[in-house]
Amino acid sequence: MSETELPTPVERSMMQQAQSQSLADYARAYGRRLRSGDLGAIPIILGLVVITVIFQNLNENFLTPRNMVNLIVQMAGITVIAIGVVFVLLLGEIDLSIGYVSAVAAVLVALLLRGPTGISGVGRLMERLGITEPFNWWMAVGMALLLVALIGMVQGLIITRFQLPSFVVTLAGLLVWNGVVLILIGAGGTVIIQDQVIVNIANYFLPKELVVNDATLPVNTSWLVGLTIVVIFAAGRVSRWASRRKRGVSTTPVVIIVLEIFLVTLVTTVIIYICNLDRGVPLVGIIMLILLTFFSFLATRTRFGRYVYAIGGNMEAARRAGINVTRMRVTVFMLSSLMAGMGGIVLASRLRSVDTAAGGGDLLLISIAAPVIGGTSLFGGRGRVISALLGALVIAGVNNGMGLLGLSAGVKFVVTGLVLLAAVLVDAISRRGRAQSGLA
Amino acid sequence: MTENGVPILQLSGVSKSFGAVQALTKVDFEACAGEVMALVGDNGAGKSTLIKGIAGIYRFDEGEVLFDGQPVHIHSPRDAAQLGIEIVYQDLALADNLDVVANMFLGREVLQRPFRLDEAAMEESALKTLDSLSVTTVRSVRQAVAELSGGQRQAIAVAKAVMWNSRLVILDEPTAALGVAQTRQVLDLVRRLADKGLAVVIISHNLHDIFEVADRITVLRLGQRVNLYKTAETNQQEVVHAITAGKLEHVPGMASL
Ligand SMILES: Nc1ncnc2c1ncn2[C@@H]1O[C@H](COP(=O)(O)OP(=O)(O)O)[C@@H](O)[C@H]1O
Ligand SMILES: [Mg+2]
Numbered sequence: 001m002s003e004t005e006l007p008t009p010v011e012r013s014m015m016q017q018a019q020s021q022s023l024a025d026y027a028r029a030y031g032r033r034l035r036s037g038d039l040g041a042i043p044i045i046l047g048l049v050v051i052t053v054i055f056q057n058l059n060e061n062f063l064t065p066r067n068m069v070n071l072i073v074q075m076a077g078i079t080v081i082a083i084g085v086v087f088v089l090l091l092g093e094i095d096l097s098i099g100y101v102s103a104v105a106a107v108l109v110a111l112l113l114r115g116p117t118g119i120s121g122v123g124r125l126m127e128r129l130g131i132t133e134p135f136n137w138w139m140a141v142g143m144a145l146l147l148v149a150l151i152g153m154v155q156g157l158i159i160t161r162f163q164l165p166s167f168v169v170t171l172a173g174l175l176v177w178n179g180v181v182l183i184l185i186g187a188g189g190t191v192i193i194q195d196q197v198i199v200n201i202a203n204y205f206l207p208k209e210l211v212v213n214d215a216t217l218p219v220n221t222s223w224l225v226g227l228t229i230v231v232i233f234a235a236g237r238v239s240r241w242a243s244r245r246k247r248g249v250s251t252t253p254v255v256i257i258v259l260e261i262f263l264v265t266l267v268t269t270v271i272i273y274i275c276n277l278d279r280g281v282p283l284v285g286i287i288m289l290i291l292l293t294f295f296s297f298l299a300t301r302t303r304f305g306r307y308v309y310a311i312g313g314n315m316e317a318a319r320r321a322g323i324n325v326t327r328m329r330v331t332v333f334m335l336s337s338l339m340a341g342m343g344g345i346v347l348a349s350r351l352r353s354v355d356t357a358a359g360g361g362d363l364l365l366i367s368i369a370a371p372v373i374g375g376t377s378l379f380g381g382r383g384r385v386i387s388a389l390l391g392a393l394v395i396a397g398v399n400n401g402m403g404l405l406g407l408s409a410g411v412k413f414v415v416t417g418l419v420l421l422a423a424v425l426v427d428a429i430s431r432r433g434r435a436q437s438g439l440a
Numbered sequence: 441m442t443e444n445g446v447p448i449l450q451l452s453g454v455s456k457s458f459g460a461v462q463a464l465t466k467v468d469f470e471a472c473a474g475e476v477m478a479l480v481g482d483n484g485a486g487k488s489t490l491i492k493g494i495a496g497i498y499r500f501d502e503g504e505v506l507f508d509g510q511p512v513h514i515h516s517p518r519d520a521a522q523l524g525i526e527i528v529y530q531d532l533a534l535a536d537n538l539d540v541v542a543n544m545f546l547g548r549e550v551l552q553r554p555f556r557l558d559e560a561a562m563e564e565s566a567l568k569t570l571d572s573l574s575v576t577t578v579r580s581v582r583q584a585v586a587e588l589s590g591g592q593r594q595a596i597a598v599a600k601a602v603m604w605n606s607r608l609v610i611l612d613e614p615t616a617a618l619g620v621a622q623t624r625q626v627l628d629l630v631r632r633l634a635d636k637g638l639a640v641v642i643i644s645h646n647l648h649d650i651f652e653v654a655d656r657i658t659v660l661r662l663g664q665r666v667n668l669y670k671t672a673e674t675n676q677q678e679v680v681h682a683i684t685a686g687k688l689e690h691v692p693g694m695a696s697l
Contacts (some may be wrong), residue, residue: 029580032587085667247560249567250582302555310546313535320533321547322518381537 023253043426044375044390047419050160051394055401062401063135065277072275073202075389075396076284077102077347078363082370082388083295084339087332089371090299090312092380093159093166095336097173098367101151102344103181103359105144109198109345110191110354111184112140120186137197145341151177152337156330166333174364189357193348202350222281226272229289234261238366284346291342296385307331312381343367366395366416373423379431396399396417446473447509448607449494449525449637454503456489463489464663465690466503469607471639476630478650478671479643482662482683487643490660491610495527496520514678523608526601530612533599536586540578541566543585544600569603570595573632577625591622598629602638609633610641615649627653661686 033040055062061070088095096433115134116126135143151173159169185191186349193199210219237257260291275281298307310318319325347363348354374391378384395416400413451469455462464486471477481487492498494505496514505512507523515518534543545562552558554582566581575595578588585593594614601609611630615623630653634640644650650657651671659667659682668684669679 029583092584204593244560244563247564249560249563250580301557301559303549303551303557304555306542306546306549306557309538310535314533315539316531317533317535317543317546320517320529322521323547381535 010155023255026253026256041375041386041390043423044174044373044387044394047394047422048374048390048397051397055397057405059401059404061404065274067400067404068271068274069205069278069280069282071393071396071400072285072288073147073282073350074400075392076202076282076288077343077350078367078370078395079288079343079389079392080291080346081340081343081367082361082374082392083291083385084343085368086295086371086376086383087299087308088166088336089368089376089378090308090380090383091329091332092315093329094170094368095155095166095333095334095340096170096364096368097151097155097177098170098336098340100177100181100359100388101148101152101337101338102172102347102363103354104151104177104184104344105148106344106348106354106358107139107181107184107191108144108147110348112143112183112430113137113193113195113198114191119188119365119397120184120191122184137195140195140381141198144345144386145338148341149334149338153330154297155337156333159333160326160329178359181359185354185356185358190353192353198236198345199352200349202282202346203352204285205275205285206283206286208276208280220276222276225281225286226268228270230261230265233264237261284349284352287346292385292389299385303326304331309381334417340367362413362416366392369416369420369423372427373420375423375427377427377431378424379427391423442651447471448473448507450504450505450506450509451490451494451500452506454493454500454505455502456486456493462663464493464500467660467663467665468522469658469665471641473639474637475636475655476634476640476642476653478654478657479641479660480647480650480657480679480683484662485660485683487660488612489663491612491641491643493525494520494525494610505570515598522603524604524606525608525610526604528594528597528601528609528611528614530616532567534585534593534600537584539584540588540596543596544569544603546600548604565603566599569599572636573599573602573629575599575629587652590618590620591625594622594626595629597673598626598633602633602636606638608639608641610643612643613645614642615644615646618645623649647679650679651676659683659686662688664688664690 034042052063061067081102085095085098111122112126112135114120114123116131117123118127155166155169155173159166160162181225206220206222206225208222210217210221210224218403227440237260241251241254241257272281275285299308309324310321310323311325311328315325318328344359348358370391371383371387372378372391373388373394374384374389376391378389398415398419399412402415447470449469449471451467454464454466455466456464460542467486467490469479469490474483479487479490489498493500494514496516497518499515500559505514512523514523514525535546538546541563544566550558550561550565552561557570563581570576570578570581573595578592578596585596588596598609598611598614613670614626614630618626627649630640630642634655642686654671657667657669657679658665658672659669659679661683666688667679667682669682
């Protein structure tokens with residue numbers, strides 16, 4: 001650090017300093033964050049590069065369009081569940097029930113779509129209630145999501161009312177909802193999903209030509225979607241920059257904004273291009289993107305998100321600031337269950353059925369591992385919604401790559417476990433970095 | 441009325457007991473606009489209890505509280521905030537992971553549209569407040585509080601307290617954890633608050649600091665006010681004597697019936 005940079009009570013007021021943030025200031029602030037241990041997305045991006053290089057070298061099918069599209073579809077369900085996990089982790093809590101809660105939602109949707117038949121308890125209940133028709137897709141989804149949100153609320157209320165660790169309460173939930181899934185599915189063992197809308201969630205690809213009034217236009221729908229994404233992103237960045245400038249508060253240097261827009265355009269273009277070499281852009285990829293955008297906004301631009309971070313950072317400070325901590329915590333557990341439910345429906349859509357194994361296996365573990373691998377701290381208060389996507393990408397990439405190599409499930413678990421350990425170590429080490437720079 | 445300024449807060453004869461422990465016995469206290477009032481006393485003298493009563497965390501068992509000359513009942517921290525009473529607690533109450541602006545506005549965020557935070561507006565008034573207090577050492581209001589030094593954090597905690605048209609700011613041991621240079625900064629800041637016309641109450645164990653910044657000194661001993669000094673008319677020995685052996689008017693340690 002140079003001498004001129006040392007803080008001195010000079011005439012230059014903070015207001016003036018803020019207005020004149022240059023590229024150099026920006027770079028310095030970034031460097032300071034890095035040195036203090038806040039590595040942001042750097043470890044994960046390095047990790048993704050390493051994974052790609054390794055698997056591509058071991059098996060040239062890894063980077064094929066077909067496999068990339070598979071990867072998007074494979075990671076979608078987990079990403080959606082993991083978005084809810086991010087909020088729970090930000091509070092410094094954990095939710096172990098999400099695996100089976102996701103299955104509860106999936107089973108409910110499947111059974112409600114099958115309608116009032118005597119095969120299942122849900123079917124008999126529908127009969128008893130005088131419902132003669134199967135639910136249509138949105139009623140089934142709405143009902144299932146409502147019920148799982150209630151599950152989250154109950155768990156959250158128990159945790160806050162009796163001041164129990166979320167670990168224990170949701171562990172009980174894990175067992176209970178596992179049982180409920182088995183009871184709901186009943187003797188049949190598997191419930192097939194035939195509703196086209198639900199099946200489409202994970203099995204529909206944006207058409208490569210646009211049909212309007214029976215005329216086929218030479219327009220690829222996916223490019224329109226891509227253009228929309230880029231325009232929305234750019235408009236958001238530019239309008240934010242303009243309004244901050246008008247207010248006279250610090251703005252991101254224009255170069256950085258241009259660079260960001262360029263990168264988003266590039267990534268969008270490459271992904272769409274690759275997808276179109278195969279079946280096309282999967283609908284579930286777009287759904288995932290919309291959810292990520294919405295929840296990123298919720299986390300960073302709303303009062304709700306601000307309070308989640310505040311509670312995770314210093315619960316006592318949040319309480320003294322007048323934040324209703326109990327209500328926030330209950331809401332986050334509801335959100336966690338709700339996202340688990342959505343993710344469960346996506347997973348069921350991909351398989352076109354729900355069976356007794358739904359929600360089991362490694363689903364819970366990888367849903368929690370994903371945000372942690374993506375850089376969200378287990379200690380609360382630090383992390384981003386996008387970590388759900390980044391971590392899911394790493395996990396799905398490792399799984400997919402090892403699947404191509406024909407490796408056993410055992411090897412997959414070992415490698416995924418080591419990746420998780422590496423991520424937690426990065427978190428712990430960067431925490432130490434922060435502690436040291438805090439003392440300095 | 442005193443010659444020191446207009447009393448903003450006046451307590452007369454307030455008492456507070458916790459079961460058998462009489463933490464405060466008929467204490468008189470006041471804080472005036474433009475004045476720094478120090479509150480000193482040994483451990484267990486009742487300083488924190490007095491502050492918490494003013495903050496609405498405890499209710500006094502008896503006695504009168506006047507704010508701007510009007511009797512008031514402060515039953516919750518929200519009541520206190522509404523009157524313009526802000527407290528900077530010893531353990532800061534900042535969220536380390538949030539940046540300076542987010543901390544200063546925590547719980548009172550400015551919204552742009554129904555849901556959206558107005559970051560620009562918050563940043564602007566945070567900067568204005570810091571400028572008006574001449575806090576220039578914080579490099580950026582967008583850095584996380586975790587990156588700040590103890591003195592900077594204390595400055596942010598104080599700035600947070602004075603943002604809200606507050607009339608009375610109470611600081612509980614604001615320099616306890618600070619080094620020499622940073623203590624200096626915070627004391628300067630405390631002085632500026634009073635010069636801006638706020639009433640300031642400072643609790644400290646450090647008499648040196650007190651003599652540097654306070655206009656008057658209230659000494660508590662065993663839950664009673666044993667003396668009220670003008671800083672200019674007393675010295676450290678006299679105050680130390682009052683803290684340790686000041687004359688008690690009431691029988692200490694028993695709940696009066
Ligand atoms: N919540 C409480 N419950 C019981 N006793 C208390 C409580 N708070 C303070 N006291 C007692 O009241 C007396 C005054 O305490 P306090 O106001 O914390 O003193 P100080 O802040 O001057 O050190 C002490 O004897 C303390 O033990
Ligand atoms: Mg105390």
